[in-house]
Amino acid sequence: MSVPGAPASMTGQPPSPQELRLIPTGGPLDLPAHLDRYGPFYLRAADRLISEVEQSGLTGRGGGAFPAGRKLRTVAQAARRGGRTSAVVVANGSESEPASSKDTVLLRSAPHLILDGIALAAAAVGASSAYLCLGERAQPGERFLLQAIAERERAGLNHVPVELAATAAGYLSGQETALIATLNGGPPLPTLVPPLPAERGAHRRPTLVMNVETLAHVALIGRYGAGWFRELGSAGSPGTALVTISGAVNRPGVYEIPLGVRLGELLQRAGLPERPQAALTGGYFGAWLPLPDALGVGVSEERLRPAGAALGPGVLAVLPESRCGLAETARIVGFLASQIAGQCGPCVNGMPALAEAMNWIAFGQPEADLVGWAQQLTRLVSGRGACHLPDGAAALVASAISVFDADLRAHVAAGPCARAGAAPLLPIPRPSHPSDPRQPEGRPTRRQLSRRPG
Numbered sequence: 540m541s542v543p544g545a546p547a548s549m550t551g552q553p554p555s556p557q558e559l560r561l562i563p564t565g566g567p568l569d570l571p572a573h574l575d576r577y578g579p580f581y582l583r584a585a586d587r588l589i590s591e592v593e594q595s596g597l598t599g600r601g602g603g604a605f606p607a608g609r610k611l612r613t614v615a616q617a618a619r620r621g622g623r624t625s626a627v628v629v630a631n632g633s634e635s636e637p638a639s640s641k642d643t644v645l646l647r648s649a650p651h652l653i654l655d656g657i658a659l660a661a662a663a664v665g666a667s668s669a670y671l672c673l674g675e676r677a678q679p680g681e682r683f684l685l686q687a688i689a690e691r692e693r694a695g696l697n698h699v700p701v702e703l704a705a706t707a708a709g710y711l712s713g714q715e716t717a718l719i720a721t722l723n724g725g726p727p728l729p730t731l732v733p734p735l736p737a738e739r740g741a742h743r744r745p746t747l748v749m750n751v752e753t754l755a756h757v758a759l760i761g762r763y764g765a766g767w768f769r770e771l772g773s774a775g776s777p778g779t780a781l782v783t784i785s786g787a788v789n790r791p792g793v794y795e796i797p798l799g800v801r802l803g804e805l806l807q808r809a810g811l812p813e814r815p816q817a818a819l820t821g822g823y824f825g826a827w828l829p830l831p832d833a834l835g836v837g838v839s840e841e842r843l844r845p846a847g848a849a850l851g852p853g854v855l856a857v858l859p860e861s862r863c864g865l866a867e868t869a870r871i872v873g874f875l876a877s878q879i880a881g882q883c884g885p886c887v888n889g890m891p892a893l894a895e896a897m898n899w900i901a902f903g904q905p906e907a908d909l910v911g912w913a914q915q916l917t918r919l920v921s922g923r924g925a926c927h928l929p930d931g932a933a934a935l936v937a938s939a940i941s942v943f944d945a946d947l948r949a950h951v952a953a954g955p956c957a958r959a960g961a962a963p964l965l966p967i968p969r970p971s972h973p974s975d976p977r978q979p980e981g982r983p984t985r986r987q988l989s990r991r992p993g
Contacts (some may be wrong), residue, residue, distance in 0.1 A: 552578070559795050560771075560779050561755050562648045567683070570690040573651040580655050582662040582698060585615060586762055595765035596777040597757070599748030601825065602632055602852040604840045607757065609803045610747065611663050613737045617745035618665040625667035625823075627741040629700070629722070633706040633713025633891050636822045637966045638854045638872075642751050643677045644793045645883040648773040649755060650687040654701065656754030659761045661699040664747050669701045671751075672718060675759075678705055679730050710878035715748045716924055719879075729926035730810075741958035752781055766945035773799035776839035780850070784809045786857035786964055787821070797840060801836030806857065816860045817942055819965070821851030823871050824931030827864060830857075847938060850894040858963055863958040864901050865946055867965055868939040869894075869901035875932045885929040889920035892933055897939075900947065905952035909920055910947065914940060 554560050582590075593608030609743060617771035634642040636986060646653065657669050675829040678871060681703055691697045691730040696765055706712050716730040722741045741745025749757075756778060760768050769777040774800040783803070785791045789810030796805060802818065815830040820838075826848040828836065836846050860863055875895035896913040899905050917937045920929035940947060949956060 552769050553625045553759075558761060560754070561645060561652065561781060561795055564794070565743055567648050567650065570651055570687070570694060570696075573649075577652070577655075577759070578762055580659065580758065581759060584658065584667070585663045586758075588659060589615060590728045590766050592760055595756075595760050595768040596775075597753065597760065598776075599750055600756070600780060600853065602636070602822070604850070607749065607753055610737070610749070610925060611660065611848070613735075614664040614745050617738050621745060621990065622851055623762060624744055626664045626668040626745040627745060628657055628660075628664065628666045629718060629746055630657050630669065630671045630751050630754055631713060631718060631748055632677050632714075633672055633717045633888055634676060634852075635674055635706070635710050635713040636824075636852050636854060637710075637968055638785055638788060638799065638819070638822050639783045639852050640676070641783050641853050643674070643680075645675070645752055645755060646677050646684065646930065647680050647780060650684050651691070651756040653751045653759050654691060654696075655758035655761070656749075656751075656756070657701055658696065658698045659757055660747060660749065660754060664745070666699055666747065670704045670722060670741070671700050671701055671705045672706050672713075673706055674706045674713065685736065692763040706895035710863040710875065711880055711926060711928060711933075716926075718748065719746060728882060730859070752833070752853075760775060771797040773839065773841065775841040776837075780839075780851040780853050782838065782850075782855055784855045784857070785966075786855075787811065787813060787859035787862075788816065788857050796838060800838040802828070802836050802838055802855075803831075805855070809857075811857065812863065813859045815857050816862070817864055819856040819858065819867075820854065821849035822854035823875060823935065824927065825849050825851050825854065826934055827858075827868075827942040829942045840880060847941075854880055858964065861958060861963050863946060864939060864943040865897070865901040865950065865955055866955075866959040866961070867963065868935060868943075870963055870967050871899040871965065872897045872932050875928060879928065880926065883923070885920040885923045889916060889929055890932060892916055893920065897936060900950060901959055902955050907951060910940065910951065 553572045568956050589608055589611045597607040598604040614626055616961055632642045632646050637692050661669055688701055711717050712727040715736055716728050717727045719736055720730055721727045736746045736748055752941045772778045782794050782796055789812055817829050819825055819827055819828045821842055828848050836842055840850050873894045876890040879890050899909055917933035921933045
């Protein structure tokens with residue numbers, strides 16, 4: 540075991556570049572097996588750990604890709620300015636993105652690695668308490684997490700108390716400020732910033748909110764250093780990441796990849812049963828990439844952004860030629876419109892209008908003016924909300940209009956294609972409240988006809 544502040548005498552060795560770093564083979568490890576695999580950890584001096592994370596180039600794995608070291612330093616500085624006020628660490632395992640399962644798999648497979656990261660991050664920012672927030676899919680594993688916390692308590696490794704907290708249902712519940720609002724006893728809705736959570740978050744204290752995968756990487760960087768972390772990945776996007784691959788693949792699931800690996804190589808590993816048409820990258824806030832044109836693009840924020848896409852929370856979904864990309868997009872945007880917080884104009888007015896336009900484009904016989912209206916809406920709602928929900932929906936629609944241009948022209952000329960009637964390929968959760976603007980039949984209604992522009 541380790542002693543806080545004492546050097547670590549490694550009993551485990553750093554995983555080699557050929558090994559998985561985050562998810563051990565053979566299932567979850569108990570505490571002795573975990574320490575045997577990774578070696579003990581110790582609480583480095585705060586500045587030393589933060590500097591190491593900064594030098595590693597680690598970015599947030601929850602979707603924002605914000606530099607993890609900068610976030611640690613900001614919270615630590617805010618806590619110091621607060622004098623006697625200690626910080627709070629919030630480990631975000633909500634995973635409200637429907638197409639993602641990486642956080643749930645990580646929580647089940649490597650709970651001690653996440654708990655190591657919480658302990659190290661808490662020491663770095665001066666936190667006296669921590670929350671581990673679980674989404675609906677992860678909550679059945681709560682018993683195993685409680686067992687892991689109890690194991691650590693007996694071993695003297697719970698350097699800060701860790702409380703499990705259930706995240707409310709809904710797409711926005713895992714958003715940083717919505718999560719903090721829930722911990723503060725309020726509804727799970729995003730709030731306007733400033734103040735930033737780093738300044739005033741949970742219980743009005745400086746708060747570090749990090750995705751559970753990010754914290755698992757912090758645990759490894761704390762042991763092996765920035766240089767080891769950079770052995771994989773690229774100079775601009777170092778390290779590994781967990782990605783969830785779904786859609787038309789033979790072997791769907793969670794993969795750990797070195798950042799920058801070519802999309803074609805990754806899809807080859809997953810197996811393609813039929814010719815791919817496009818890939819959704821970055822989840823429901825992401826964008827479509829045309830295939831096979833984009834097979835050579837590297838899977839990282841650095842490489843995907845110039846191609847008009849994003850890695851986001853590590854989501855890749857393959858759309859085969861037998862499915863209609865406009866129909867899949869319309870269903871996703873309808874779901875997103877059902878998840879609005881109802882706090883600002885772009886959500887209350889813009890999101891239902893965008894969902895309506897996409898529903899007509901996919902399942903009706905749109906005219907050119909409706910396509911133009913959808914494009915105008917993407918510009919009207921972007922950058923104006925309290926959260927990034929409208930921005931994500933707008934980016935998804937804009938990419939669909941571009942990537943599925945041939946289908947769009949065919950829909951305008953002759954109505955919906957036969958593929959639009961196929962069952963949904965991507966998961967669409969049931970609406971969380973009755974104002975859901977989606978049409979279950981996938982067809983425009985008379986009300987929608989009356990609200991068309993022009």
